[in-house]
Amino acid sequence: MMIHLKKLVLMIAIILTFSCFLPSALTARANQIDDARITGYALVQPVNVYASPSRAATILKSYDYSSPLIFQPYSSNWYIVVVYINGISYRGYINKEDVGNISEAPYVKGITLNKTNVYTSLSTKAHILKSYSKGSIIKYRSFNKDWHIVTVYINGKKHTGYITNKSVETIVNTPIANSGIGVSKLVKVYAKPSSDGSVLKSYQAGQVLHYRTFSKHWYEATVYIKGKKHTGYISTKDIEPTIQNQRTLKGVGIKPTIRVYTLASKDSKVIKSYKYGSILKYQTFTNNWDKVTVYLNGKPRTGYIYNDDVNPDLKKGLEGYVIKKSTAVYTTTSRNSKPLKSYAQGKLLKYQPYNSNWFMATVYVKGKAHTGFIPAGDLSPYAPAMQAYALKNPTYVYSKPTTSSSKLKSYKKGQLLKFTGYNDDWFKAIVYIKGKKKTGYINAKDVGESPKKVTVYNIPILMYHQIGENPQPDEIGRFVSAKNFEEQMKYLKTAGYTPINFDEIRNINKIKKPIIITFDDGYKNNIYAYNILKNLRDATFKPKATFFITGSDIDRPDYLSLKQIKEMSDSGIISIQSHTMTHPFFNDSETMGNIDLIKEIKDSQTLLEGITGKSVTAIAYPYGSYNSKVLNEVKKYYTYAVTTKNAIASTNDSYYELPRVRISFNTTLQEFKKLITK
Numbered sequence: 001m002m003i004h005l006k007k008l009v010l011m012i013a014i015i016l017t018f019s020c021f022l023p024s025a026l027t028a029r030a031n032q033i034d035d036a037r038i039t040g041y042a043l044v045q046p047v048n049v050y051a052s053p054s055r056a057a058t059i060l061k062s063y064d065y066s067s068p069l070i071f072q073p074y075s076s077n078w079y080i081v082v083v084y085i086n087g088i089s090y091r092g093y094i095n096k097e098d099v100g101n102i103s104e105a106p107y108v109k110g111i112t113l114n115k116t117n118v119y120t121s122l123s124t125k126a127h128i129l130k131s132y133s134k135g136s137i138i139k140y141r142s143f144n145k146d147w148h149i150v151t152v153y154i155n156g157k158k159h160t161g162y163i164t165n166k167s168v169e170t171i172v173n174t175p176i177a178n179s180g181i182g183v184s185k186l187v188k189v190y191a192k193p194s195s196d197g198s199v200l201k202s203y204q205a206g207q208v209l210h211y212r213t214f215s216k217h218w219y220e221a222t223v224y225i226k227g228k229k230h231t232g233y234i235s236t237k238d239i240e241p242t243i244q245n246q247r248t249l250k251g252v253g254i255k256p257t258i259r260v261y262t263l264a265s266k267d268s269k270v271i272k273s274y275k276y277g278s279i280l281k282y283q284t285f286t287n288n289w290d291k292v293t294v295y296l297n298g299k300p301r302t303g304y305i306y307n308d309d310v311n312p313d314l315k316k317g318l319e320g321y322v323i324k325k326s327t328a329v330y331t332t333t334s335r336n337s338k339p340l341k342s343y344a345q346g347k348l349l350k351y352q353p354y355n356s357n358w359f360m361a362t363v364y365v366k367g368k369a370h371t372g373f374i375p376a377g378d379l380s381p382y383a384p385a386m387q388a389y390a391l392k393n394p395t396y397v398y399s400k401p402t403t404s405s406s407k408l409k410s411y412k413k414g415q416l417l418k419f420t421g422y423n424d425d426w427f428k429a430i431v432y433i434k435g436k437k438k439t440g441y442i443n444a445k446d447v448g449e450s451p452k453k454v455t456v457y458n459i460p461i462l463m464y465h466q467i468g469e470n471p472q473p474d475e476i477g478r479f480v481s482a483k484n485f486e487e488q489m490k491y492l493k494t495a496g497y498t499p500i501n502f503d504e505i506r507n508i509n510k511i512k513k514p515i516i517i518t519f520d521d522g523y524k525n526n527i528y529a530y531n532i533l534k535n536l537r538d539a540t541f542k543p544k545a546t547f548f549i550t551g552s553d554i555d556r557p558d559y560l561s562l563k564q565i566k567e568m569s570d571s572g573i574i575s576i577q578s579h580t581m582t583h584p585f586f587n588d589s590e591t592m593g594n595i596d597l598i599k600e601i602k603d604s605q606t607l608l609e610g611i612t613g614k615s616v617t618a619i620a621y622p623y624g625s626y627n628s629k630v631l632n633e634v635k636k637y638y639t640y641a642v643t644t645k646n647a648i649a650s651t652n653d654s655y656y657e658l659p660r661v662r663i664s665f666n667t668t669l670q671e672f673k674k675l676i677t678k
Helices: 002-019 473-478 483-494 502-510 526-536 560-569 597-612 628-637 669-675
Strands: 038-042 049-050 059-063 068-072 078-087 088-095 110-114 116-119 128-132 137-142 149-152 157-164 167-170 177-182 186-190 197-204 209-215 218-224 228-235 239-241 248-253 257-261 270-275 279-284 289-296 297-307 316-323 325-330 339-344 348-355 358-365 370-376 385-390 397-400 405-410 416-421 426-433 436-443 461-464 514-521 545-549 574-578 618-620 640-646 658-662
Touching: 038 370, 059 078, 059 088, 128 149, 128 157, 197 218, 197 228, 218 597, 270 289, 270 297, 316 416, 316 483, 339 370, 348 370, 358 597, 385 628, 405 426, 405 436, 461 640, 483 526, 483 669, 502 574, 514 526, 526 545, 545 560, 545 618, 560 574, 560 597, 574 597, 597 628
Parallel strands: 461 514, 461 658, 514 545, 545 574, 574 618, 618 640, 640 658
Antiparallel strands: 038 068, 049 059, 049 088, 068 078, 078 088, 110 137, 110 167, 116 128, 116 157, 137 149, 149 157, 177 209, 177 239, 186 197, 186 228, 209 218, 218 228, 248 279, 257 270, 257 297, 279 289, 289 297, 316 348, 325 339, 325 370, 348 358, 358 370, 385 416, 397 405, 397 436, 416 426, 426 436
16 A cells, blocks of 8 residues: 555656656736746837747837847747746746846837937936927837937037937837738828828728838838839838738628728728528638628629627527518428418527528427528627517606516507517617617507508698798709798698697697698708798697608808707707608619618618617608618618609508609699698
8 A cells, every 4th residue: 555655745746856857838817936036127119028048039029229128048049038928927937148137238220109318317407408299210229117328419419318218119129911901091101200290192091011020119111102112101000010820711601791992991882682591602801800702794803801700600699580571490491481480570580500591490399399491681799679569558768678677668459569579578769868779678568560550641741841032944843942841831720730740640630731841852941941930830730841861972162060950950840851861863773783672771771860869760761762672671670661753642552652742843822732732
């Protein structure tokens, strides 16, 4: 027994002795250095701490020139040093050539960070020998932890002076060539390493730029101006470096639309789009962007996708919502195959990528697991917009998905409510309380289809564009004079009409002679209409109108400003609604594929809600153009949409294809009266 015990003790001693000589792995915590400590300084820019004693190893950490360091001997060429990364200690290695005594510090070059004074002694109160402007490149060597020593010439005579360590940024000893993309809207190349210097050249965001490492905050680049070579400097914050070891990957699109941009910037043009669930092959490019090859008219073209839009793990499970009225899980990748199970709109499902058109899911039928397939077009990572009627009186919106939480808002039975899916028992809804947007929850049992038959009501929707005098012949249909508009509004007042907003259509049965007044495009001259309506307002007549605003035109010449839009919205007279972001023609088959429907339809809604703090529920189709694809996208975010079809609308019409009555420059008051009477 004693012999076995001795053998065990001996084996443990051998293992412990041998482990002391093993180099530390990158992820292993460092042992504390207790003996043979050496204090030294960084003598190059930068001093790298490597994961193993090799300059080819992973760099754990870097230190600036003249930084004090503590290390211990390891070999003839290397020291051991302990570094801390995210609060964890690691053992690293420093090459002996990179550190030493402060007296051994070589001369280096650096950049002055601000106006830099050279003093006669180690005090900022000492006499100033010379001063350098911000961005100047000067030569110095380290003197101690607070000061550098520098040689200057005054009237041809050599002087030794001192500058503070904090006043300069040391230039790297060995520049490394690299490439990256501009992340600022305008990437400027300066004539010297200072943003106060003149600009040699500028590049737009997303462009690939080539440069060399220079200092902690600056890159050095070569640019050509009129064929002449110049050296310039780019701020490191304006560049996102490309990944050195790029990899080719396959991933699945995890956003409703995966856009391919001409440059690695969301401000650049979209050259192609892929739907949710598409399987894409791409190459890693930067930390935020991937590179992809697409084919346009049969020709390959390089584009860029945002890497948050794809997931490279094809085996990872996904979650998404049913966006169609219902979807089925089929036995094969065909809608003609047998459905295993069906789910209603808004249901949250779990599944895995299969191919660009189908997801694969496990469903249980009578307790037995089955593998089935769901059409990718039936699902979305975002909950769809839905609507149903309030079934209880009142129907509450709760602050949390439980009936014991506080009530944010209540609705009468029969009111049409909008919401998105949340889980099997609750819907999520956005409500506005004193103009402030809040997220609430509606119990799924409290809403549904209304069994009541609805009486059909007529709603004339007047269509105007601009107010002005003497329009061009081809613009007569888009103008009305201020005088005629005022005359028409006075008639509505005396004839007992009630101007309403689109959201009041739900209560149309309680409104006497409802009428909707709309202006398209958001021209600045619409202010005249606002002032006329404001002057007509009194205790018996509460005028209202809807301005359909094109998002990209806000603050442009001849168009309403953001301040004007906010003022009119706050007045309660003008309802601000969407006319898309850039006013595209949706029915042009040649350009339809390049139109970003999310940007035009959803982003314009988000923009206007952010300006007004009020819900945007209506949209006007630009030029009256739309198709089934546009219609389906609009239904996700809006309750109403108007066309340019000339007719009086009614509650029997589709709320997404409402006609309007066009009022032109030549419309007389008598004609106006006939146009709004069915």
